[in-house]
Amino acid sequence: MSYDDSAHTLMATANWQAMDKLSLTFGIAYSMAKSEIEDVFFVSDPHTAGDRMDAATPWKGTYDLANTNDMEAYSDLEYNTLDFNIEALYSIASNIDLTVKYLLTNVDDQENYVYGDESGLYHSLRAWITYRF
Amino acid sequence: MKIDPKIFYGVALVGMGILATGGLSMAEEGESKVEASVSAGFTLNDTNDRTSRAAEYQSLGDEDILPAFGASLFVEQPGLEFSFDGMYLDDQDMQFEGEADFNRVFGIEAEYQKFYHRLAQDELINIRATSAAPGQGAQLWHTYEYAPNWDVNTDTAPEKEFGVNWSEWKARGVVRLPSLPGVQFGLSAREQFRQGHEQAMAMTKCGSCHIVSHDRDVDEKTLDFKPFVKADLGQLSLEYSFLYREFINDSDKAYHRYDPATHPFNRSSSKYGAVNYDYRDGDLEIDRVPETEKFVHTLKAKYDIDAMQSVFASYIHSTTTNTSVDELTGVADGGSSSELDVNYDAGMLSWSAWLSEALKLNISGRYQNIDADDATYTLKGKTGSPADDITYTRESDESRDVLKLKADVMYRMLSNLTLRGGYEFESINRDNADFLVEQDTTIHRVKAKARWRAARGLTINAGYKFTYDTDPYTIENAAYPTHIDLGVDDSGNWDGFINDPITGRYIVGAPRFQAKNTYSKYVYGTRTENMSADPEFEHQINLKANYVPSGSNVFFDGYLKYTYGTNDETLCYDWENQVMDTGLDVTVTPAQNVSLTFGYNFFNRQTDSEFFIPYYHG
Numbered sequence: 001m002s003y004d005d006s007a008h009t010l011m012a013t014a015n016w017q018a019m020d021k022l023s024l025t026f027g028i029a030y031s032m033a034k035s036e037i038e039d040v041f042f043v044s045d046p047h048t049a050g051d052r053m054d055a056a057t058p059w060k061g062t063y064d065l066a067n068t069n070d071m072e073a074y075s076d077l078e079y080n081t082l083d084f085n086i087e088a089l090y091s092i093a094s095n096i097d098l099t100v101k102y103l104l105t106n107v108d109d110q111e112n113y114v115y116g117d118e119s120g121l122y123h124s125l126r127a128w129i130t131y132r133f
Numbered sequence: 134m135k136i137d138p139k140i141f142y143g144v145a146l147v148g149m150g151i152l153a154t155g156g157l158s159m160a161e162e163g164e165s166k167v168e169a170s171v172s173a174g175f176t177l178n179d180t181n182d183r184t185s186r187a188a189e190y191q192s193l194g195d196e197d198i199l200p201a202f203g204a205s206l207f208v209e210q211p212g213l214e215f216s217f218d219g220m221y222l223d224d225q226d227m228q229f230e231g232e233a234d235f236n237r238v239f240g241i242e243a244e245y246q247k248f249y250h251r252l253a254q255d256e257l258i259n260i261r262a263t264s265a266a267p268g269q270g271a272q273l274w275h276t277y278e279y280a281p282n283w284d285v286n287t288d289t290a291p292e293k294e295f296g297v298n299w300s301e302w303k304a305r306g307v308v309r310l311p312s313l314p315g316v317q318f319g320l321s322a323r324e325q326f327r328q329g330h331e332q333a334m335a336m337t338k339c340g341s342c343h344i345v346s347h348d349r350d351v352d353e354k355t356l357d358f359k360p361f362v363k364a365d366l367g368q369l370s371l372e373y374s375f376l377y378r379e380f381i382n383d384s385d386k387a388y389h390r391y392d393p394a395t396h397p398f399n400r401s402s403s404k405y406g407a408v409n410y411d412y413r414d415g416d417l418e419i420d421r422v423p424e425t426e427k428f429v430h431t432l433k434a435k436y437d438i439d440a441m442q443s444v445f446a447s448y449i450h451s452t453t454t455n456t457s458v459d460e461l462t463g464v465a466d467g468g469s470s471s472e473l474d475v476n477y478d479a480g481m482l483s484w485s486a487w488l489s490e491a492l493k494l495n496i497s498g499r500y501q502n503i504d505a506d507d508a509t510y511t512l513k514g515k516t517g518s519p520a521d522d523i524t525y526t527r528e529s530d531e532s533r534d535v536l537k538l539k540a541d542v543m544y545r546m547l548s549n550l551t552l553r554g555g556y557e558f559e560s561i562n563r564d565n566a567d568f569l570v571e572q573d574t575t576i577h578r579v580k581a582k583a584r585w586r587a588a589r590g591l592t593i594n595a596g597y598k599f600t601y602d603t604d605p606y607t608i609e610n611a612a613y614p615t616h617i618d619l620g621v622d623d624s625g626n627w628d629g630f631i632n633d634p635i636t637g638r639y640i641v642g643a644p645r646f647q648a649k650n651t652y653s654k655y656v657y658g659t660r661t662e663n664m665s666a667d668p669e670f671e672h673q674i675n676l677k678a679n680y681v682p683s684g685s686n687v688f689f690d691g692y693l694k695y696t697y698g699t700n701d702e703t704l705c706y707d708w709e710n711q712v713m714d715t716g717l718d719v720t721v722t723p724a725q726n727v728s729l730t731f732g733y734n735f736f737n738r739q740t741d742s743e744f745f746i747p748y749y750h751g
Contacts, residue, residue, distance in 0.1 A: 006737040009716075017726035079186070099174075107186040115253040116290060120187035121180060128174025128201055 005035035005077075021091040028084050035077040078111040079118075095132040101125075165210035172203035176222060185253035192226035192249035199223050212236040225249045225298060238311065243304035250297045254332045256290035257346060297329035297351055315365040323357040333420035335389035349420055350385035368437045376429040382422055382457070389419045423457035442486035451477045475505040475531065491545040499537045504564075505529035532564035549586035555579070568611075570663055570703055571604035582675075590683055596675040605667035605700055612743065613662040613705070662705045666742065668698030688720040706743040713737045 011029040018024055087101040104123040112118060178193045193199060201222050208215040212235065219229035225247065232242035283291045303323040310316065333349035361374035429451040437443045455473035483497035509526045541555035557578040566572035582596035673696045680689040693715040700708040716734035723729070 003740045009734040011732040013730045015728045105187045114255050116256045118183045118186045120183035122188035122191055125177040128172045130170050130172040132170040
């Protein structure tokens with residue numbers, strides 16, 4: 001069998017002193033990760049013939065090739081993740097700053113398996129005043 | 134030996150306070166520098182769907198709006214330096230650090246960090262094995278505290294919020310007495326905590342179908358205490374340290390009920406116990422990390438023979454002990470009779486010399502000995518009588534001797550070209566190799582590297598490493614029982630016969646059930662092929678380049694690392710592994726007040742191997 005996993009990551013950041021009192025920082029990253037198994041093949045067990053949904057004979061058809069060799073798809077994993085952040089620092093006075101920051105993480109689970117669908121979004125807005133003395 | 138960390142907390146804080154305030158009071162006007170800041174604000178947070186990945190290390194994921202605070206302090210004056218910086222987001226997310234130096238005689242630095250780590254759960258929905266309908270087979274969580282009222286026929290998993298609060302403080306203090314120039318005494322300490330809940334899973338011999346999930350309490354602490362002394366005595370430098378490390382597990386114990394198998398076997402049948410290694414039933418502990426103690430002595434010495442050559446030597450002795458062994462009930466009930474210590478000794482010697490202005494040579498050798506205790510345990514037999522017990526001694530796979538010899542050369546061929554080369558010989562001699570093809574392994578490594586300033590603004594690094602492992606770590610007879618031995622024909626159907634794998638003769642009419650469930654003899658015992666996942670030959674290429682075009686405001690940084698390994702040593706298959714890691718970063722400063730960076734990274738790994746998993750009827 002062949003096991004293949006790969007990840008592509010694109011990122012960009014920027015720093016800008018927009019004005020004497022205002023500086024901005026920006027960052028974004030996008031990653032695409034994928035894993036898969038190919039060419040899996042099992043020799044079947046004797047319990048191959050029959051209907052495995054038959055409660056009277058639950059062993060029948062259990063290890064039929066048609067069932068066990070679908071395992072290739074079970075191990076497929078694929079995640080796309082977006083990370084974004086932006087921060088602004090503004091000098092209100094010579095000793096007082098205002099900072100505003102926004103963070104976002106979005107996960108898109110396209111081939112969920114063991115841990116279920118792990119797609120989700122998190123975002124946070126943060127702001128604080130800093131007084132220097 | 135137990136050290137109360139609160140003693141150290143107090144010493145560190147009081148010391149810092151005295152230094153800071155006492156120093157300030159002695160300051161003359163105009164000589165001291167004090168800078169401080171306080172921050173106050175809020176965080177507004179929100180999540181959608183699952184948080185185990187999107188907010189894996191974000192403690193605030195569950196909160197809507199919270200206050201946030203920060204502070205910093207910097208004090209500098211003759212004889213005193215003190216700094217502190219900290220941010221508090223909530224009681225699960227905070228970070229503080231500080232350091233102080235008093236007249237270069239006493240210095241201390243400390244930090245504390247805390248955050249919440251979200252964990253996911255294995256939903257167990259994908260393990261059907263011999264059953265296809267929801268509620269059959271694997272996901273047996275409904276009979277335990279995990280989800281007592283969960284309807285297993287819904288074919289979904291119960292919602293569980295697992296996670297661990299992680300926190301750690303560490304501190305390091307150094308004393309340099311003026312009466313002992315070049316000598317410093319120090320102490321470093323660390324305490325790490327993990328508290329929360331995570332998923333634990335247990336399985337019996339029927340485990341391919343019946344894996345059971347539990348909610349496990351986590352309450353663990355790791356403590357480090359490390360005094361040290363360093364001495365720079367002209368040509369000779371010495372360092373000694375003693376590390377005491379203790380891992381304490383205060384978690385509630387998790388138990389799994391190992392009932393005698395009742396389905397599909399009849400408990401009254403003499404064959405039912407064949408599906409369990411151990412015939413005991415009742416609640417047995419599962420998924421517990423044992424408490425340990427570790428003592429490490431480290432001695433280092435460096436001697437500058439002259440301006441062109443130096444020699445370095447070191448010795449390490451450590452002992453790690455599993456201190457939870459005493460909790461077990463003893464050999465008679467299956468507990469280990471061994472204290473399970475691991476002793477480690479290592480010595481290293483290195484000589485480095487400039488043979489000329491452009492040529493440097495380094496030769497080194499290292500010897501390691503790992504001596505780990507064996508473990509003896511007893512499995513109860515069918516009747517429970519001691520006469521049926523099976524006692525087994527498991528020899529440690531870790532015990533070994535390792536010898537490594539290296540020679541490295543660096544040659545400045547031109548002012549803009551530096552070449553490096555090296556050869557390394559490694560010999561591993563294992564004490565126990567019951568399941569391995571070879572007891573000893575020899576590895577040869579050859580490497581070459583060049584650093585070239587090809588043009589103004591352009592620097593290229595290129596390297597190549599070749600590894601040859603004469604006897605890779607290989608498990609003997611790990612796979613492929615022949616189907617004839619399993620009693621099936623070429624089409625995979627039971628042929629009605631049982632072939633004795635020892636004599637090769639078939640036993641007509643022998644009940645297949647009886648033969649197929651004595652795994653040690655008729656399944657494990659009939660495997661014929663070796664398996665390995667270590668390379669026999671491995672090639673690795675490293676390329677790195679950075680370029681700043683003359684007069685431009687652009688900077689390029691590129692890299693590539695490629696590894697290719699193969700192994701067909703005593704295997705019935707070809708094992709191959711390739712890893713590629715490459716990328717490019719571009720930084721542009723189009724104006725004085727703007728800086729942009731763009732980057733791309735590609736990672737790929739491919740492994741070709743045989744895929745062999747044993748699975749049972751359950």
